Amino acid sequence: MRSALATLRTAFADGQANRASFVFQIVLMAVNDIAWIVFWGLFFHRVGTANGWTFHDIIVMFSLLTVVAGIGLGLFANCRRIGRMVADSSIDEVLILPVRPLGQLLCRRVEPINLGDLVFGVILFLVAAGPTPERILLFGACVLLGVCVMVAFLVWVGSFTFFVGGRGEHADLGFNALLLLASYPLDFFGGPVRVLLFTIVPAAFITGVPVSLMRHFAPGPFALVVSAAVVLGVLAWSTFHLGLRRYASGSLWMR
Amino acid sequence: MNAYGIAFLTGARRTLAARGDLSTQVGMMLLVILALSSVWHAATAAHGGHIGGYSFGELVWYITFAEACTVPVPARAIEDIGEEIGSGEVAVAMLRPASVVGIRMAIDGGAALARQWCCLLAGGAFAWILAGPPPSGLSAILAVGASFLSLLLSIALQHALGGIAFWLKDARSTWFLFQKLILIGGGVLIPLNLLPHAVAAFFIPLPFAAIAYVPGSFAAGHGSIALVLEQCCWLIVGMGAAFLVFARGERRLEVLGG
Numbered sequence: 125m126r127s128a129l130a131t132l133r134t135a136f137a138d139g140q141a142n143r144a145s146f147v148f149q150i151v152l153m154a155v156n157d158i159a160w161i162v163f164w165g166l167f168f169h170r171v172g173t174a175n176g177w178t179f180h181d182i183i184v185m186f187s188l189l190t191v192v193a194g195i196g197l198g199l200f201a202n203c204r205r206i207g208r209m210v211a212d213s214s215i216d217e218v219l220i221l222p223v224r225p226l227g228q229l230l231c232r233r234v235e236p237i238n239l240g241d242l243v244f245g246v247i248l249f250l251v252a253a254g255p256t257p258e259r260i261l262l263f264g265a266c267v268l269l270g271v272c273v274m275v276a277f278l279v280w281v282g283s284f285t286f287f288v289g290g291r292g293e294h295a296d297l298g299f300n301a302l303l304l305l306a307s308y309p310l311d312f313f314g315g316p317v318r319v320l321l322f323t324i325v326p327a328a329f330i331t332g333v334p335v336s337l338m339r340h341f342a343p344g345p346f347a348l349v350v351s352a353a354v355v356l357g358v359l360a361w362s363t364f365h366l367g368l369r370r371y372a373s374g375s376l377w378m379r
Numbered sequence: 380m381n382a383y384g385i386a387f388l389t390g391a392r393r394t395l396a397a398r399g400d401l402s403t404q405v406g407m408m409l410l411v412i413l414a415l416s417s418v419w420h421a422a423t424a425a426h427g428g429h430i431g432g433y434s435f436g437e438l439v440w441y442i443t444f445a446e447a448c449t450v451p452v453p454a455r456a457i458e459d460i461g462e463e464i465g466s467g468e469v470a471v472a473m474l475r476p477a478s479v480v481g482i483r484m485a486i487d488g489g490a491a492l493a494r495q496w497c498c499l500l501a502g503g504a505f506a507w508i509l510a511g512p513p514p515s516g517l518s519a520i521l522a523v524g525a526s527f528l529s530l531l532l533s534i535a536l537q538h539a540l541g542g543i544a545f546w547l548k549d550a551r552s553t554w555f556l557f558q559k560l561i562l563i564g565g566g567v568l569i570p571l572n573l574l575p576h577a578v579a580a581f582f583i584p585l586p587f588a589a590i591a592y593v594p595g596s597f598a599a600g601h602g603s604i605a606l607v608l609e610q611c612c613w614l615i616v617g618m619g620a621a622f623l624v625f626a627r628g629e630r631r632l633e634v635l636g637g
Contacts, residue, residue, distance in 0.1 A: 155555070155559065156559065159559045159562060163562070163568045166563075166573075166575070166578075167569060170569075171426070173425065175421045293400065293402070297406050297407065300403075301407075304410050304411065305410070309418075313417050317417065
């Protein structure tokens with residue numbers, strides 16, 4: 125744990141090394157997030173309410189998504205690169221160290237551009253999502269669980285590269301699918317797509333269910349999100365370590 | 380075949396050979412169509428089947444063509460152009476007996492056209508499953524033509540913007556701005572005539588609308604001659620700007636050194 129924290133601190137310092145670029149990237153991501161808020165603002169201006177969702181729900185959804193993505197993809201940036209790291213053998217740099225590889229791998233890199241999401245999400249929640257002490261507490265819990273779901277899912281799909289090879293394209297598709305589907309209201313999806321959001325691409329546990337919890341807290345859905353985070357965590361950990369056992373490639377030049 | 384034709388074919392072949400990247404892009408586009416069609420399904424259902432004159436089916440075809448015009452030309456290419464200028468690659472390319480921007484646009488054009496055809500085939504099939512056949516056969520054919528012009532315009536504008544790096548040495552942020560402008564101002568996410576009147580009136584005459592809104596409108600059966608004329612005008616302006624920026628930039632490199 126201590127080594128993971130030290131690694132994270134170093135990665136953060138590395139990300140901040142070029143201060144101007146660091147700030148610039150944070151601002152860029154905030155502009156990106158604002159573009160999405162503008163889209164939804166225009167959409168609900170035209171539509172009013174749709175499937176029980178209002179613009180206020182979108183604000184809550186984006187606060188959750190941006191903070192989860194900010195922490196998951198900003199502070200544990202390597203979670204989305206595991207497939208590529210396995211493919212190009214850069215994972216070897218971690219395997220030679222006397223630490224647990226998965227934790228070390230996740231903390232090795234901080235992505236400044238995603239920290240823009242984190243800053244934007246927190247500000248958006250505090251300014252426009254009606255923060256009260258209870259809601260802040262619930263928001264924090266949902267963010268924590270959402271980060272677990274996102275990071276675990278990305279480690280899981282990235283670990284497939286150990287078994288199926290390739291350059292990690294399936295991990296990229298999984299990453300994009302998760303982020304995309306989490307950025308639309310859950311109740312807009314029906315039938316098989318809705319089933320998909322609760323199973324293969326667990327985007328519902330990052331925004332859909334948490335938004336409904338922020339509307340009206342209920343222990344059942346909350347327990348569902350907790351279970352999803354635990355199951356995905358175990359699945360990711362075991363798939364990664366099973367994959368590591370198969371991993372035999374040493375260096376690129378030996379292939 | 381001349382150098383530009385060979386460059387065009389090389390770009391197309393390279394794209395078709397990278398099957399992993401291509402299938403990721405097409406898969407991603409299908410996901411976007413799925414997500415946006417769910418959004419518009421909810422919106423039209425809340426308004427008795429139509430919204431702003433669009434039915435659900437028309438909106439699905441609109442989204443499909445708007446996406447198939449933006450996905451094949453990633454805005455990040457502006458950053459690549461800037462990096463090639465900044466790193467001196469362009470200075471080396473100037474030694475060849477062919478136009479630097481012409482060859483570059485031919486390669487990008489071949490790659491983008493190969494991607495666009497894959498996107499249109501997969502996206503069209505998906506849209507058909509989701510919403511039935513296109514609202515009008517003739518409009519669909521015109522939409523394919525408008526998509527090709529949109530591709531050329533997009534590549535031309537990217538080169539004109541990327542060429543800023545001849546003076547600024549850094550065009551990194553431009554692609555991001557370009558992407559966001561196409562997303563909202565180009566009508567990728569929402570047809571421009573569904574926006575508040577003043578906002579729509581501001582965006583429709585701009586080149587971003589010619590990239591996504593025009594082909595999307597034709598696919599939805601809402602196209603008009605005026606939109607084609609607008610697209611052609613912007614294409615001439617875009618091509619002119621790209622060649623002018625590169626000509627001036629190359630002259631600057633010759634004077635100051637690469």
